[in-house]
Amino acid sequence: xQALLILAILVLAFVIIFQISKASEYVAVxxxxxxxxxxxxxxxxxxxxxxxVLGLIGVYLCxxxxxxxILGEPASDHGVLVDQMLYVTIAVTFVVxxxxxxxxxxxxxxxxxxDTRKAYYYPHNNTLELIWTVIxxxxxxxxxxxxxxxxxxxxxEAPKEAMQVEVVGxxxxxxxxxxxxxxxxxxKYFKNVDPVNGNPAGQIWEDSTNKDDIFVEQEMHxxxxxPVKLVIGAKDVIHDVGLVHFRMKMDxxxxxxxxxxxxxxxxxxxxxxxxxxxxxxxELSCDxxxxxxxxxxxxxxxxETQEEFDAWLASKKPQYLVANPDKDPATPKEIxxxxxxxxxxx
Amino acid sequence: MxxxxxxxxxxxxxxxxxxxxxQAHEHHHETFVSKYIFSMDHKTIGKQFLITGIVWxxxxxxxxxxxxxxxxxxxxSFPILETFFxxxxxxxxxxxxxxxxxxTIHGTVLVFFVLTAGLSGTFANLLxxxxxxxxxxxxxxxxxxxxxxxxxxxxxxxxxxxxxxGPASGGWTMYPPLSALRQAGDGxxxxxxxxxxxxxxxxxxxxxxGLNYIATILNMRTKGMSMTRLPLPIWAMFFTAVLGxxxxxxxxxxxxxxxxxRNLGTSFYLSDxxxxxxxxxxxxGSAILYQHLFWFLGHPEVYIILLPAMGMxxxxxxxxxxxxxxxxxxxxxxxxxxxILAFLVWAHHMFVTGLNPFLGSVFVLLTLLIAVxxxxxxxxxxxxxxxxxxxxxxxxxxxxxxxxxxxSGGLTGIFLGNSTIDIHLHDTMFxxxxxxxxxGVASFFGMxxxxxxxxxxxxxxxxxxxxxxxxxxxxxxxSYLIFWPMHYQGLAGVPRRYLDKRGWVxxxxxxxxxxxxxxxxxxxxxxxxxxxxxxxxxxFKGRKVRTANPWGANTLEWTTPIRPGHGNWEGDIPxxxxxxxxxxxDGREFIPQTEPVSAQETKSH
Numbered sequence: 018x019q020a021l022l023i024l025a026i027l028v029l030a031f032v033i034i035f036q037i038s039k040a041s042e043y044v045a046v047x048x049x050x051x052x053x054x055x056x057x058x059x060x061x062x063x064x065x066x067x068x069x070v071l072g073l074i075g076v077y078l079c080x081x082x083x084x085x086x087i088l089g090e091p092a093s094d095h096g097v098l099v100d101q102m103l104y105v106t107i108a109v110t111f112v113v114x115x116x117x118x119x120x121x122x123x124x125x126x127x128x129x130x131x132d133t134r135k136a137y138y139y140p141h142n143n144t145l146e147l148i149w150t151v152i153x154x155x156x157x158x159x160x161x162x163x164x165x166x167x168x169x170x171x172x173x174e175a176p177k178e179a180m181q182v183e184v185v186g187x188x189x190x191x192x193x194x195x196x197x198x199x200x201x202x203x204x205k206y207f208k209n210v211d212p213v214n215g216n217p218a219g220q221i222w223e224d225s226t227n228k229d230d231i232f233v234e235q236e237m238h239x240x241x242x243x244p245v246k247l248v249i250g251a252k253d254v255i256h257d258v259g260l261v262h263f264r265m266k267m268d269x270x271x272x273x274x275x276x277x278x279x280x281x282x283x284x285x286x287x288x289x290x291x292x293x294x295x296x297x298x299x300e301l302s303c304d305x306x307x308x309x310x311x312x313x314x315x316x317x318x319x320x321e322t323q324e325e326f327d328a329w330l331a332s333k334k335p336q337y338l339v340a341n342p343d344k345d346p347a348t349p350k351e352i353x354x355x356x357x358x359x360x361x362x363x
Numbered sequence: 364m365x366x367x368x369x370x371x372x373x374x375x376x377x378x379x380x381x382x383x384x385x386q387a388h389e390h391h392h393e394t395f396v397s398k399y400i401f402s403m404d405h406k407t408i409g410k411q412f413l414i415t416g417i418v419w420x421x422x423x424x425x426x427x428x429x430x431x432x433x434x435x436x437x438x439x440s441f442p443i444l445e446t447f448f449x450x451x452x453x454x455x456x457x458x459x460x461x462x463x464x465x466x467t468i469h470g471t472v473l474v475f476f477v478l479t480a481g482l483s484g485t486f487a488n489l490l491x492x493x494x495x496x497x498x499x500x501x502x503x504x505x506x507x508x509x510x511x512x513x514x515x516x517x518x519x520x521x522x523x524x525x526x527x528x529g530p531a532s533g534g535w536t537m538y539p540p541l542s543a544l545r546q547a548g549d550g551x552x553x554x555x556x557x558x559x560x561x562x563x564x565x566x567x568x569x570x571x572x573g574l575n576y577i578a579t580i581l582n583m584r585t586k587g588m589s590m591t592r593l594p595l596p597i598w599a600m601f602f603t604a605v606l607g608x609x610x611x612x613x614x615x616x617x618x619x620x621x622x623x624x625r626n627l628g629t630s631f632y633l634s635d636x637x638x639x640x641x642x643x644x645x646x647x648g649s650a651i652l653y654q655h656l657f658w659f660l661g662h663p664e665v666y667i668i669l670l671p672a673m674g675m676x677x678x679x680x681x682x683x684x685x686x687x688x689x690x691x692x693x694x695x696x697x698x699x700x701x702x703i704l705a706f707l708v709w710a711h712h713m714f715v716t717g718l719n720p721f722l723g724s725v726f727v728l729l730t731l732l733i734a735v736x737x738x739x740x741x742x743x744x745x746x747x748x749x750x751x752x753x754x755x756x757x758x759x760x761x762x763x764x765x766x767x768x769x770x771s772g773g774l775t776g777i778f779l780g781n782s783t784i785d786i787h788l789h790d791t792m793f794x795x796x797x798x799x800x801x802x803g804v805a806s807f808f809g810m811x812x813x814x815x816x817x818x819x820x821x822x823x824x825x826x827x828x829x830x831x832x833x834x835x836x837x838x839x840x841x842s843y844l845i846f847w848p849m850h851y852q853g854l855a856g857v858p859r860r861y862l863d864k865r866g867w868v869x870x871x872x873x874x875x876x877x878x879x880x881x882x883x884x885x886x887x888x889x890x891x892x893x894x895x896x897x898x899x900x901x902x903f904k905g906r907k908v909r910t911a912n913p914w915g916a917n918t919l920e921w922t923t924p925i926r927p928g929h930g931n932w933e934g935d936i937p938x939x940x941x942x943x944x945x946x947x948x949d950g951r952e953f954i955p956q957t958e959p960v961s962a963q964e965t966k967s968h
Binding site: 020027030031034035037038039041042045046054057058061062064065068072075076079083084086087088096098099102103106107109110113114117118120121122124125128129130131134135136137138139140141142145146149150153154157160161163164165167168169171172173187188207208210212219249252253254255257259261262264265266267268270271272273274275276294296297298300302303304305306307308309310311312313315 | 441442443459460463532533534538539540541544547548549551633634635636637638639640642646648649650651684685686687688689690691692693715716717720723724727728731732734735738739741742743744745746748749750751752753754755760763766767770771774775777778781782783784786787789790791827828829830832833836839840843847848851854855856858859860861862863864866867868869870872873876889892893896897900906944946947948949950
């Protein structure tokens with residue numbers, strides 16, 4: 018019913034607009050086409066100026082309304098670089114935006130058609146062209162320079178002391194694997210994936226570095242102030258590890274492992290205080306379209322102190338023991354390291 | 364610069380149409396079918412592209428209204444949607460798979476069917492022969508085929524909306540493995556195959572058209588029409604065609620490999636996949652390979668969409684400012700630079716795919732380099748209207764709107780082209796806002812400017828001005844209201860293609876904004892329907908054109924009769940003596956290209 022009403026109103030509005038438009042054309046012809054045209058010209062010139070003024074006020078108001086909802090303090094040291102670059106770029110582009118938009122609309126208003134003015138024949142001026150080739154080129158070089166320096170710092174090798182976590186995306190959730198005491202993620206092979214028998218990650222049990230690896234889902238724990246290197250993969254389609262508060266993002270591609278690293282600056286608890294939001298959590302979002310559940314593919318990142326982290330990790334059982342309950346735990350039998358499958362992939 | 368190129372003259376003098384004089388008269392056994400359906404007249408083919416483009420624009424626009432309803436009002440239910448879409452909108456709520464189908468078809472249709480075929484198909488066909496002084500395209504038959512392949516592509520795409528499992532829903536980029544695996548979702552079943560077939564047909568259509576445009580521009584210019592006397596829309600169409608001819612085949616290969624992966628068990632893009640609990644045998648493929656193939660077209664595609672709009676805007680601003688375009692040669696040079704650089708920046712869409720960081724930095728440099736020719740163009744347009752005597756026809760307003768949007772959207776490109784910032788903004792609403800302003804809305808503005816400016820040439824009538832001005836102001840204000848605040852969502856990191864953000868702590872801050880955008884987009888869509896109505900009404904009932912040159916323009920299309928027949932000129936094709944932008948020279952308002960240069964004239968250009 019409501020839809021019908023809206024439809025009826027729309028149709029009515031259409032009919033009215035159409036009638037007005039038709040009538041105004043007749044009136045224009047009767048009053049003299051040229052006179053009406055000139056009047057319309059003046060109105061539109063004024064409207065362009067009004068659009069500029071109101072538009073700039075709108076830009077200001079929009080910023081006032083929304084500036085509190087964007088960004089917030091970056092929660093990683095890489096995020097600080099990203100934000101710096103962002104604010105420099107906003108400043109530079111906003112100046113250019115103002116100059117060009119004001120010139121465009123002001124000239125439109127100022128040089129509207131008038132019987133007393135003749136257009137100025139001005140086909141080219143090489144000095145001007147040179148000026149507005151060189152100045153943007155220099156400005157962009159500066160931006161590119163900073164951008165590339167930051168880019169290499171962010172994408173460079175992770176520090177040696179960085180902890181490793183494997184992140185795997187699947188339709189529609191996240192899986193994580195911690196290397197355990199040996200600090201090495203064991204080898205895996207996708208054909209070994211067998212969630213029913215306790216091997217959701219496809220670990221190769223013959224690889225002895227796998228025996229202490231810990232597998233968890235949906236929630237990743239990190240240590241504050243400690244660099245972390247994420248080894249990223251996907252099981253089915255391309256996903257993307259998006260960590261908005263850390264300003265980090267990296268695709269998760271099936272068959273091609275990717276990596277990224279950063280250092281969390283604040284624990285979840287500290288962020289709750291900083292944001293004044295008791296419900297604050299670091300969220301892990303999928304940022305690459307991955308199918309019908311893409312919009313709800315949410316993971317949680319908990320940043321905590323080293324002690325809290327160690328306690329959490331200690332409470333987890335290595336996946337090897339979950340998959341092979343007979344080996345658990347009173348009788349740890351030494352299994353001879355079998356030759357690792359040649360096609361094994363990490 | 365002003366010497367006559369003689370080589371082109373004999374070719375165009377009726378060499379391929381045997382009897383130009385006969386052709387020019389209305390009655391040479393033309394049936395309804397040969398005149399309006401399987402027509403070989405470039406003007407009719409142009410109109411066919413335009414009208415088909417309008418139909419697709421309505422469909423694509425309507426889809427955006429549907430998914431905006433979901434975005435603005437995720438908690439509401441709209442029973443009317445269930446009436447029309449059944450299980451796709453169960454309980455009056457758009458289901459996720461359908462939502463992604465809508466997004467995919469919206470993007471594909473608007474990028475390819477409307478802003479590629481509808482824009483350059485229309486105006487390249489209409490303007491190239493008329494402005495270079497030729498009776499028709501180099502090959503009218505291939506030209507006709509180009510339209511009908513496009514039509515066929517449209518039929519296949521349309522049919523995919525009606526299959527049981529729904530249309531393709533992998534996004535307009537159709538990245539595998541999602542788009543390669545039937546198990547990954549309903550839209551990846553028959554819909555994806557139909558999408559790929561439709562795109563392949565479309566690519567054939569583009570290639571046939573593009574080759575024709577290039578051949579016509581190079582070989583069929585009239586006597587005196589040297590390359591540097593070409594109006595800027597023609598140069599823009601030329602570079603557009605070159606971009607298309609060189610990049611579309613790459614997408615075709617990408618689509619064919621994807622079809623093979625889907626149907627023949629190959630592993631071009633597939634490796635190490637466990638989908639829905641099923642372990643696939645494929646090993647050794649690279650999912651990223653497709654992205655390289657796609658964006659090798661995908662980025663030039665942005666310029667395929669933009670360049671014709673730029674060309675037409677240059678022409679319209681010059682004509683209506685009654686002033687020459689400022690820096691004709693710089694405009695040419697920047698078009699050329701954009702054309703070259705367009706091929707060298709594709710990987711900036713892939714900064715966070717795990718691309719080698721060094722390679723990434725090279726693409727940052729090349730991407731930001733492309734801002735330089737863009738800046739030159741903007742400054743030249745502004746200088747063109749400076750000290751002009753501007754007539755605000757609807758076309759002029761849309762041209763000014765184009766420049767404004769191109770500035771706004773171009774500047775946000777500097778954010779995204781910088782890989783450091785892109786880490787944060789990649790695949791967020793910031794990207795959506797950026798490319799809708801700079802590529803979507805701006806090109807639409809160029810297209811509207813073209814339609815309002817050349818409608819009198821197409822149909823011998825004017826569009827209604829009152830409706831035209833309303834159309835402009837609602838669209839202009841609405842576009843900024845929709846896309847300007849959307850940047851803030853992106854800065855907050857809200858990802859694209861999230862149909863409901865209520866489950867998130869970080870992204871649930873913009874419900875009011877989403878509602879506002881939805882309401883405005885419905886109003887803007889209604890304004891476009893007003894334009895469509897004006898368009899069809901004016902074809903039959905518009906005010907008649909009574910002078911051959913209603914805008915007082917210099918270019919050749921206004922030397923033809925008001926309603927030109929097949930062959931365009933009744934007598935000989937006119938000879939050209941000067942560049943097309945002698946406006947306001949020596950105290951004269953305009954000097955047509957056909958007028959010989961007199962001895963007293965000031966020397967310039």
